[in-house]
Amino acid sequence: MEGTRRRGARLRLALAGAATIALLGPPAWMWQDSLMPGAYSVMDMGYADYGGALTHVAAADTSAHGSHAEHSGHSAHPASARSLTSLTADPDRAADVVITLVARRQRFRLAGGRSVDGYTLNGASPGPVVHAAVGQLVQVRLVNESVPDGITLHWHGVDVPNAADGVAGVTQDAVGVGRSFTYRFVAGQAGTFWYHSHQVSHEQVRRGLLGALVVTPAARPPAGTADVVALLHLYDGVRTINGREGDVHAEARPGERVRVRVINTENGQTPVWVAGAPFRLAAVDGTDLHEPAPVRDTAAMVTAGGRADIEVTMPEDGSPVRVHIGGPAGVVLGSRSYDVPAVPRPATSLDLLSYGTRAALGFDPDRPDRRFDYEIGRRPGFLDGRPGIWWTINGHMFPDVPMFVVAEGDVVRVRIVNDSGEPHPMHLHGHHAVVLSRDGVRATGSPWWVDSLEVGAGESYDIAFVADNPGIWMDHCHNLPHATEGLVAHLMYEGVTTPFTVGGTAGNEPE
Numbered sequence: 189m190e191g192t193r194r195r196g197a198r199l200r201l202a203l204a205g206a207a208t209i210a211l212l213g214p215p216a217w218m219w220q221d222s223l224m225p226g227a228y229s230v231m232d233m234g235y236a237d238y239g240g241a242l243t244h245v246a247a248a249d250t251s252a253h254g255s256h257a258e259h260s261g262h263s264a265h266p267a268s269a270r271s272l273t274s275l276t277a278d279p280d281r282a283a284d285v286v287i288t289l290v291a292r293r294q295r296f297r298l299a300g301g302r303s304v305d306g307y308t309l310n311g312a313s314p315g316p317v318v319h320a321a322v323g324q325l326v327q328v329r330l331v332n333e334s335v336p337d338g339i340t341l342h343w344h345g346v347d348v349p350n351a352a353d354g355v356a357g358v359t360q361d362a363v364g365v366g367r368s369f370t371y372r373f374v375a376g377q378a379g380t381f382w383y384h385s386h387q388v389s390h391e392q393v394r395r396g397l398l399g400a401l402v403v404t405p406a407a408r409p410p411a412g413t414a415d416v417v418a419l420l421h422l423y424d425g426v427r428t429i430n431g432r433e434g435d436v437h438a439e440a441r442p443g444e445r446v447r448v449r450v451i452n453t454e455n456g457q458t459p460v461w462v463a464g465a466p467f468r469l470a471a472v473d474g475t476d477l478h479e480p481a482p483v484r485d486t487a488a489m490v491t492a493g494g495r496a497d498i499e500v501t502m503p504e505d506g507s508p509v510r511v512h513i514g515g516p517a518g519v520v521l522g523s524r525s526y527d528v529p530a531v532p533r534p535a536t537s538l539d540l541l542s543y544g545t546r547a548a549l550g551f552d553p554d555r556p557d558r559r560f561d562y563e564i565g566r567r568p569g570f571l572d573g574r575p576g577i578w579w580t581i582n583g584h585m586f587p588d589v590p591m592f593v594v595a596e597g598d599v600v601r602v603r604i605v606n607d608s609g610e611p612h613p614m615h616l617h618g619h620h621a622v623v624l625s626r627d628g629v630r631a632t633g634s635p636w637w638v639d640s641l642e643v644g645a646g647e648s649y650d651i652a653f654v655a656d657n658p659g660i661w662m663d664h665c666h667n668l669p670h671a672t673e674g675l676v677a678h679l680m681y682e683g684v685t686t687p688f689t690v691g692g693t694a695g696n697e698p699e
């Protein structure tokens with residue numbers, strides 16, 4: 189139990205009664221109490237939340253109660269703990285897709301001519317589209333030529349091995365100027381994903397350290413289909429698609445089926461709608477929906493950090509189709525002509541709670557091993573000495589937030605409640621969760637698997653996932669300024685440790 193207690197220890201033991209002192213003490217105490225140490229391990233952050241499985245752990249001493257007893261035994265013996273650096277793709281397997289990405293701080297031009305002071309990968313932003321077929325091993329060597337704060341790459345939506353997750357201070361050190369880091373992971377699921385820096389991410393993502401990752405089914409795409417990436421990003425407040433202001437044109441023949449992969453790299457959700465043809469929402473966050481019906485005069489909402497694959501069948505008469513992405517501009521599909529007028533955003537939006545038809549989940553979410561609450565609030569206080577109105581998680585302010593502890597194989601349920609007055613796009617690393625209900629209304633449509641879930645002000649969601657990817661994983665708001673304001677927690681597997689620290693000589697600053 190010693191290891192369990194150690195990991196559950198608060199960051200500042202000397203101020204274990206911090207909550208009481210903060211309530212009763214003068215503001216100077218609160219200010220001093222909030223100061224973060226120069227380096228800290230996320231393992232020592234906040235307090236352990238075992239999701240109701242604590243009784244199982246406690247019972248382990250007197251009875252062999254299945255896997256929990258076994259895992260409790262593991263944490264009692266640090267010698268059996270695994271560093272997350274060992275959680276990698278098979279080191280003996282040769283890579284199928286090999287890429288080098290060189291990051292630079294530079295002034296660059298968007299397609300269309302506007303000059304931007306930011307960051308590039310291989311001389312451009314967005315960086316190159318990384319393509320892989322499902323099952324292939326992807327190997328990306330990231331080289332930092334000139335980004336002063338250091339960089340990482342996080343593979344957003346890909347359930348990579350933990351050591352490849354790219355979170356500075358949690359799964360690696362930030363890659364300093366003149367250094368490199370190699371990411372290796374198997375592209376286990378066909379779908380639309382993206383990559384971005386997770387070092388000073390609120391600034392580095394905004395200024396361009398990002399790109400698309402497309403994993404296609406192993407089979408060659410059937411004849412008569414086309415595939416278009418549409419990565420939405422704002423540079424200096426200017427809305428772009430694939431780094432271009434205004435429309436992106438893509439060739440599509442009459443009768444052809446087209447998949448437009450919309451990637452929302454922004455901090456707020458965005459609507460997508462289609463003029464000139466009905467569409468189906470074929471996939472969300474890299475997972476195909478089950479039997480999605482064609483719709484028209486309807487918008488699909490894409491969560492910040494999320495993806496939506498819009499499938500359109502081109503009209504037989506050869507007329508073009510406009511896929512609006514957040515506004516008048518978008519992807520215009522055509523062959524002879526790209527002349528299709530913009531139409532206003534439809535009044536109705538797709539509700540994914542009831543879109544498509546039911547299918548098996550592959551596990552039983554009604555028999556969870558752990559149940560967690562992730563209740564988001566807001567209150568005045570100090571965060572690292574800064575006064576402000578900060579986010580809270582289960583009533584606690586960063587860094588005294590819960591550490592959600594699971595064991596490998598657990599079925600995990602999480603109730604996300606948003607009482608903070610603002611929407612939050614919640615992003616769990618390393619896993620996909622299925623939405624069970626919203627505001628108590630059960631999902632009746634296609635299994636709705638997410639890695640980025642818009643939780644509106646006043647809303648609550650029940651989600652579930654299988655803990656099948658050991659490691660230490662961020663579970664945070666992907667409105668990246670909100671993450672800097674303390675809306676960050678972690679999911680930790682029993683028996684997994686990290687040697688990395690936030691802060692320290694590498695200057696790790698994941699948010």
Ligand SMILES: [Cu+2]
Binds near residue numbers: 667670675
């Ligand atoms: Cu948020």
